[in-house]
Amino acid sequence: MNRFSLPKDEGKRVDPTDLREFASGAKEHRTNQGPPPWEKHDPEAVPRHNVSVRLNDYHLEMLRYLAKDADTSQQKIMKKILLPAIEEAAEKYIG
Secondary structure (H helix, E strand, C coil), X not given: CCCCCCCCCCCCXXXXXXXXXXXXXXXXXXXXXXXXXXXXXXXXXXXXXXXXXXXXXXXXXXXXXXHHHHCCCHHHHHHHHHHHHHHHHHHHHHC
């Protein structure tokens, strides 16, 4: 046995019902907590932070095309697409 691995215990099996109950309890725990951390901030506040997004050539060319076609900056195109998607994902996460 490798000194960095755990011993194999072939005799123990996980009951699928117990696993589902455990997983559902974990989700309930997350959704029943206090308000999400972003609630303390104003969603209409002036942006003060930058985030780097890595794109391959394929997606970069798409972004360039969209920005050129809309006669606006790539930053504005990304913001228009990403902010609603981020808010939707956050709402789904907190339940």
